[in-house]
Amino acid sequence: MNKHPIHDFQYKNGELYCEGVKVSAVAKKTGTPVYIYSHKTLVEHVEKIREAFREVNPIICYAMKANSNLAVLKTLVSAGTGFDIVSLGELKKAGMVGADMKKVVFASVGKTDEEIMEAIKAGILLFNVESKPELLNIERIAGKMKKKVRVALRINPDIDAPTHEKINTGSLKKKFGIDLCTARELFVGQKAFRNLTLNGVHIHIGSQITKAEPFMVAIEKALAFIDELEQDGVRIEYFNIGGGLGIIYKDETPQTAAAYAKKILPLLKGRKFRLIMEPGRFIAGNAGVFVTKVLYLKDNGVKKFLIVDGGMNDLVRPSMYEAYHEIVPVRKTAARPVELDVVGPICESGDTFAKARRLPQMKSGEFLAILSAGAYGYAMASNYNVRGRAAEVLVKGNKWAVVQERETFKDLVRGAKVPGFLR
Numbered sequence: 001m002n003k004h005p006i007h008d009f010q011y012k013n014g015e016l017y018c019e020g021v022k023v024s025a026v027a028k029k030t031g032t033p034v035y036i037y038s039h040k041t042l043v044e045h046v047e048k049i050r051e052a053f054r055e056v057n058p059i060i061c062y063a064m065k066a067n068s069n070l071a072v073l074k075t076l077v078s079a080g081t082g083f084d085i086v087s088l089g090e091l092k093k094a095g096m097v098g099a100d101m102k103k104v105v106f107a108s109v110g111k112t113d114e115e116i117m118e119a120i121k122a123g124i125l126l127f128n129v130e131s132k133p134e135l136l137n138i139e140r141i142a143g144k145m146k147k148k149v150r151v152a153l154r155i156n157p158d159i160d161a162p163t164h165e166k167i168n169t170g171s172l173k174k175k176f177g178i179d180l181c182t183a184r185e186l187f188v189g190q191k192a193f194r195n196l197t198l199n200g201v202h203i204h205i206g207s208q209i210t211k212a213e214p215f216m217v218a219i220e221k222a223l224a225f226i227d228e229l230e231q232d233g234v235r236i237e238y239f240n241i242g243g244g245l246g247i248i249y250k251d252e253t254p255q256t257a258a259a260y261a262k263k264i265l266p267l268l269k270g271r272k273f274r275l276i277m278e279p280g281r282f283i284a285g286n287a288g289v290f291v292t293k294v295l296y297l298k299d300n301g302v303k304k305f306l307i308v309d310g311g312m313n314d315l316v317r318p319s320m321y322e323a324y325h326e327i328v329p330v331r332k333t334a335a336r337p338v339e340l341d342v343v344g345p346i347c348e349s350g351d352t353f354a355k356a357r358r359l360p361q362m363k364s365g366e367f368l369a370i371l372s373a374g375a376y377g378y379a380m381a382s383n384y385n386v387r388g389r390a391a392e393v394l395v396k397g398n399k400w401a402v403v404q405e406r407e408t409f410k411d412l413v414r415g416a417k418v419p420g421f422l423r
């Protein structure tokens with residue numbers, strides 16, 4: 001069988017494989033639910049971006065929030081990426097996998113003093129600052145630490161990119177970034193900040209954006225802003241165009257990395273700054289599947305429900321964003337397709353992976369794979385309903401390993417206490 005164009009999950013003799021490994025064999029060994037990631041897909045997606053943007057040699061800061069499994073991060077560090085981080089936890093994970101801190105940028109609208117201090121200590125490349133009070137706080141902390149700190153201002157280009165309302169970040173109705181007027185004042189008045197160098201501009205307009213146009217509009221706006229700054233004598237050394245590249249979940253036809261580059265690169269001609277990119281979903285999304293087991297088939301006379309052992313606590317995207325994820329049987333079956341809802345065991349109607357989906361009639365004990373679950377899958381998992389989070393597996397060629405153990409009940413009650421006054 002030919003390789004799938006976007007990932008390394010494919011059928012051989014009716015069995016779903018991840019690279020050279022049979023998905024059902026992994027699921028039987030680890031139990032379900034389980035996330036399975038392909039090393040090859042991860043690396044190939046980094047390469048696609050690097051290749052497309054080769055002429056400007058960007059710093060690729062993988063947005064760790066999409067999937068921060070340590071083995072995934074290690075894979076990406078080896079493939080040469082840095083990281084876009086948003087918390088102390090993410091900073092520490094970057095350290096654990098030996099990231100080059102000169103390729104680490106730190107976004108977040110609410111950085112705490114501790115996070116700022118630790119990131120200064122670690123020597124990250126840039127803070128992506130999201131408000132004036134945050135900038136003043138970094139100036140204060142850097143002063144106390146006697147350090148000079150590099151800063152990019154995340155500007156809000158006031159753009160309404162076409163994507164789900166909850167992941168659209170580029171307009172002034174949202175909490176992100178600094179309005180252009182304030183940002184300009186801060187850049188121009190930067191002599192007032194003795195411990196900061198304001199030499200970067202950052203934008204990120206949202207996620208799962210499938211067309212180049214919104215990016216182009218935002219980038220053009222940012223470039224016009226950079227031109228104004230240069231007229232004011234401010235030198236911009238880093239331009240960070242964020243993440244947001246959309247992927248195929250269903251029938252989207254997102255721009256490829258090459259097509260994206262073809263639209264973006266001409267806009268950057270002749271510019272001296274270093275380009276930074278923060279792809280998350282593009283790298284991890286199609287590199288992972290979520291495997292779950294059929295528990296029961298229920299028919300209430302009106303509807304059929306396929307009840308599986310994974311729930312919205314494991315993969316929240318369908319309930320949170322009405323997101324579509326392809327669902328396939330791990331072993332192909334000749335059984336006749338039926339229309340049903342694929343649901344988890346959790347006590348909410350929102351715990352639904354698919355509505356009115358045509359799937360072959362499956363029996364309890366059989367495995368299903370929910371595709372394109374590598375980004376914002378495990379990363380957003382919770383313990384709702386006192387359910388331990390799933391295991392995670394990384395496949396490389398014919399090898400595979402559990403890279404995150406399934407949580408046990410002991411993990412779930414660690415730190416919980418019933419105080420004496422209740423006795």
Ligand code: LLP
Nearest residue numbers: 063107204207208243244278279280281376
């Ligand atoms: N840079 C910044 C500053 C971001 O906030 C994000 C994502 C990224 C980069 C990476 O964006 P990506 O390339 O992955 O689109 N949980 C949602 C997505 C939330 C995105 C948050 N920020 C989902 O499951 O669709």
